[in-house]
Amino acid sequence: MVEPLLDIKDLDVRFSTSEGETRAIRGINLSLNPREVLGIVGESGSGKSVTALAVMGLLAKNANVTGSIHMGDRELLGMKDRQLSSIRGLKIGMIFQDPLTSLNPVYSVGWQVEEAISAHQDLSKEKRRAEAIRLLELVGIPRADDRVDDYPHEFSGGMRQRVVIAIAMANNPQIILADEPTTALDVTVQAQVLEALQVAIDQSHASLVLITHDLGVVAGLASRVVVMYAGRIVEIGTADAIFYSPAMPYTHGLLGSIPRVDDDGGARLRQIPGSPPSMIGTQPGCPFAPRCPLRKDICLTEEPALRSVSSTTGTEAHQAACHFASDVVTMPLASMFPDTSDDHEEPPQ
Amino acid sequence: MFTYVLRRLVQSFIVLLIVMLITFTLPYFEPNGILAPAYIVLGSHISPHAVHVWGVQNGMFHPYYVRFWNYLDQVFIHFNLGVSYKQNLSVWGIISLYVPRTIWLALSSLILTVVIAIPLGIYQASRRNSVVDYVATGTAFILYGIPAFLLGILMLQFFSFSWTHLPAQPPDGVAPWAMFTNPLGFILPVMTLTLLSIAFLSRFMRSAVLEVLVQDYVRTAKAKGCSSRQVLFRHSFRNALGPIVIILGLYLPGLLGGAVVIESVFNYSGLGIQLVTAATSLDVPTVLGITLLVSILTLLGNLLADIMLGIVNPRIRVEGSGR
Ligand SMILES: Nc1ncnc2c1ncn2[C@@H]1O[C@H](COP(=O)(O)OP(=O)(O)OP(=O)(O)O)[C@@H](O)[C@H]1O
Ligand SMILES: [Mg+2]
Numbered sequence: 001m002v003e004p005l006l007d008i009k010d011l012d013v014r015f016s017t018s019e020g021e022t023r024a025i026r027g028i029n030l031s032l033n034p035r036e037v038l039g040i041v042g043e044s045g046s047g048k049s050v051t052a053l054a055v056m057g058l059l060a061k062n063a064n065v066t067g068s069i070h071m072g073d074r075e076l077l078g079m080k081d082r083q084l085s086s087i088r089g090l091k092i093g094m095i096f097q098d099p100l101t102s103l104n105p106v107y108s109v110g111w112q113v114e115e116a117i118s119a120h121q122d123l124s125k126e127k128r129r130a131e132a133i134r135l136l137e138l139v140g141i142p143r144a145d146d147r148v149d150d151y152p153h154e155f156s157g158g159m160r161q162r163v164v165i166a167i168a169m170a171n172n173p174q175i176i177l178a179d180e181p182t183t184a185l186d187v188t189v190q191a192q193v194l195e196a197l198q199v200a201i202d203q204s205h206a207s208l209v210l211i212t213h214d215l216g217v218v219a220g221l222a223s224r225v226v227v228m229y230a231g232r233i234v235e236i237g238t239a240d241a242i243f244y245s246p247a248m249p250y251t252h253g254l255l256g257s258i259p260r261v262d263d264d265g266g267a268r269l270r271q272i273p274g275s276p277p278s279m280i281g282t283q284p285g286c287p288f289a290p291r292c293p294l295r296k297d298i299c300l301t302e303e304p305a306l307r308s309v310s311s312t313t314g315t316e317a318h319q320a321a322c323h324f325a326s327d328v329v330t331m332p333l334a335s336m337f338p339d340t341s342d343d344h345e346e347p348p349q
Numbered sequence: 350m351f352t353y354v355l356r357r358l359v360q361s362f363i364v365l366l367i368v369m370l371i372t373f374t375l376p377y378f379e380p381n382g383i384l385a386p387a388y389i390v391l392g393s394h395i396s397p398h399a400v401h402v403w404g405v406q407n408g409m410f411h412p413y414y415v416r417f418w419n420y421l422d423q424v425f426i427h428f429n430l431g432v433s434y435k436q437n438l439s440v441w442g443i444i445s446l447y448v449p450r451t452i453w454l455a456l457s458s459l460i461l462t463v464v465i466a467i468p469l470g471i472y473q474a475s476r477r478n479s480v481v482d483y484v485a486t487g488t489a490f491i492l493y494g495i496p497a498f499l500l501g502i503l504m505l506q507f508f509s510f511s512w513t514h515l516p517a518q519p520p521d522g523v524a525p526w527a528m529f530t531n532p533l534g535f536i537l538p539v540m541t542l543t544l545l546s547i548a549f550l551s552r553f554m555r556s557a558v559l560e561v562l563v564q565d566y567v568r569t570a571k572a573k574g575c576s577s578r579q580v581l582f583r584h585s586f587r588n589a590l591g592p593i594v595i596i597l598g599l600y601l602p603g604l605l606g607g608a609v610v611i612e613s614v615f616n617y618s619g620l621g622i623q624l625v626t627a628a629t630s631l632d633v634p635t636v637l638g639i640t641l642l643v644s645i646l647t648l649l650g651n652l653l654a655d656i657m658l659g660i661v662n663p664r665i666r667v668e669g670s671g672r
Contacts (some may be wrong), residue, residue: 058571081577087552089574101565104584106662112569115583120559147350 004031005174005207006055010067013050013231017062022279024050026231027067030308032175037201037208039218039239041254042228045276048211051228052177056094057084067273071175090120093168093206095197097180099161103152109136109163110148116170135166138203139196156222158189162196172204179211194221215254219243224317227251230276230287233306237318247309247320247329250288256337272337286323298323357655361648368644369424369637373417373526376633383409390434408597424641431634435627440638443623448642451619458539462546467593469547470554474562475581485551492548497607501614508537538615542607546600553596557589564588591662599656602647634645 013025025047032038053059055069057079071091072238076084088094096102103112113132117123123131126312129148139162152160161181178197182190198221201208210218218225219237225242226252227235235248246252253272274291277283286292289299294336300327306321309329322328379385387403404410423429430440432561438446473482492500509516516534533648561567562585570584571577610619616622620639625637 024638085571085574085576087574088572094572096565096569102569104566104570104588106587115570115575116573119579164569167569170573220363259411 002033005034005071006032007070008051008055008067009070011051011054011069012066013047013054013059014064015060015062015293016064020280023282024231024279025054028231030226030232030233030236032207032209034174035201035205035207036224037210037222039222040209040211040228041213041218042214043213043254043272043276045279046213046228048213048228048233049179050231052094052179052209052211055177056088056092057081058088058094073300085119089116089168089173090171091173092175092177093171093173095161095164095168095176095178095181098184099157100184101165102164103160105152107150108149109155109160110150112152113148113163113166113170116167120171121256124312131170132166134172136163138199139163139166139169140199141166141190156189158193161185165193165196167201169200169204169206172208174204175202175209176204176206177209180213181210182217183212183214190217197221198230207297215243222235227254231279232287232321234288234322235320236306237309237320241309241318243327244333245318247318247325248288249292249294249328251320252328252331252333253291253337255333281322286321294324294328296323353659354652354656355449357652358489361652364645364648365641366421366541369421369641370417372637372640373420374413375637377413379631383633386434386633389631418639430638430641433627433632433635435630435632435635439631440634443635444620444638446644447618447620447623450617451605451608451612451621454538454542454611454617454619455604457535458542458546458608459604461539463542463597465543466547466550467554470551471558471581471586471589473555474549474558474585475577482555486555489548489552492544493552497541497610498614499544500545501538501611504537504541504544504549505614508540538611538617541614542604542611545607546604549603550593554589554593557592558585561585561588587661591658594654594657594661598651601650602643605643605646 002047008028008030011025011028011030012023015022015024024265028047028051029050042048050059050063054063054065055076057076059065065077071087074087076087079087089290090298103109107115108128109131112134114128116132117128133144134146141147141159141162147155152163155163155261162212163316165181176197177196181197182193185193197208197210200206206219210222212218215225222239225237226233227242227248229250235242235246235251237247241247242251243255248254250272256272272291277287277290285300285302286304292299302323304321304323304325306319307325309318309320309325320328376385377382381388384400384404387400391399391403408416411419423431430444432439433443436443469485473485476482495503516537558581566588567580568583570580576584608619609624610621611617612621613625622643624636624639626632627639
């Protein structure tokens, strides 16, 4: 087996807030292999961003983090800010959700890419500028040498996100964390930005962690997918396993909520009824039980552990946290949740 | 940028006219109307005839709008602010005599304030809720709550009478360079005004930096691997500068107002004392002249702040020149 690039063990993140302690991440184990694309999906508030920010050491001050995050033989958790900044940008690059706010309005885009370069490399002024232009070209900024001195407000959202991608790949990091890189963008621009992301990982030979609440986005890129719910991993497996034989009712629900274009031209959304549990305190049983159509008595009293799914797909790495995973995995897709549209929808591919 | 400055200049001029109109109109509300100064200039027992003659001499019997028009003509066409009723001097003479002293007072405390308050605010923001932050915040609130004259008196009490023996008042005479030949006497007034301004400005600097620190682009900078020092100065400070420049521009009148009060407490003979004396003795031309000057300085300060803001923030620069 290959040595993982990043190894997260028993990660637990609590925030102290005025309303009490929010348990945002509840014991996550996850490893990232070299040169893989790992998708992380889940509804809003499931802890996707918090996981990524914990890796970067960028969580807010009110966060209390336990567990371990190993990169090679270095423990990232509890590292001093000074040491962390030698990893940020150099070993791990990060892309954020909102390209409109993630660039500093008072500096030119070129300056901001150059700053990323000079944080870790000693280059002459001219070389640095040339490198910034090269990076901007790579991510698909047309006439990059003309536009390098433009300010962020002169760029569209999609263009700004490309700049952020250029910044993230500037030092050929081993890992790129992309936190909902396309959520804030127009559908038409999304594909282009994902393409730029693909270029970035090809160029720097990086592994990509692609966070999104849209399974459609990971479908094309990810080789492995993690499904998060209420601060836990509830299912993990190859993209094939997750998309074709999900073993957790929540994943079934997510698959059903990929909007697809119908014959009549309207996008239909199958929704999971109910909402995620409160992140304050702990309820007994499976966190998804209150919304689960297959709920049995045991689901309300005992929390299921993340276990290998013995199924027809038979992959060892397919794990799910459901008491009835081996039954769920055999169920046809999109049959579990009531259809919110009146006509039948095909299962997503 | 040029059209922007031009537009702002025109706006400033209109504001100036409004200010002049108001100060020009106010004397009409004196018990004896605009003839009231006659009783102070000539003495309170003068005959109605003498008052009438004084009124004719000073053109008081023209209609209100004619008088205002004449005043505008006198100020803007002939650059003449008139002659003081009280002192045997032109208003311009009074101003040129006293304004350097006030400017020295205001300017030196403004510079001190910027030099102290901005780093203090940044430090407080980067060490939020530390002991230093709490102490500085508490002190600032107390200073902010104290009226200027009271702080001046307290400073006198502590530094001049009790602890050290700093001169209680600056040397007399109107030479502005006395500040350099005899700096000791200026310490207390300058210090008092500086403390008041710091109390005001460091709060803004702190909150401006705090606001910037939670912005997404600061997180991006950290994610690049910038050190916390680089994040603080390149990103937070630079971005907080915009609001601070605005605040400074808006604070200028406050600073001049503070200077006026400080001047009376420390008997520092500058424009402030002249204004107060002129106002209490109904020396209308002097009051009008000094008000006009302070208004012009204030408007110029604001304009300067806006131009600097354009330099600091490329977005405003573009919007300004785009129209
Ligand atoms: N600084 C903080 N203080 C308190 N609670 C926080 C803080 N940051 C995150 N949380 C909480 O942690 C939980 C997980 O948040 P997170 O941002 O990881 O969600 P997410 O999965 O990224 O959702 P989204 O799709 O909306 O981005 C949420 O309940 C959120 O309220
Ligand atoms: Mg998020």
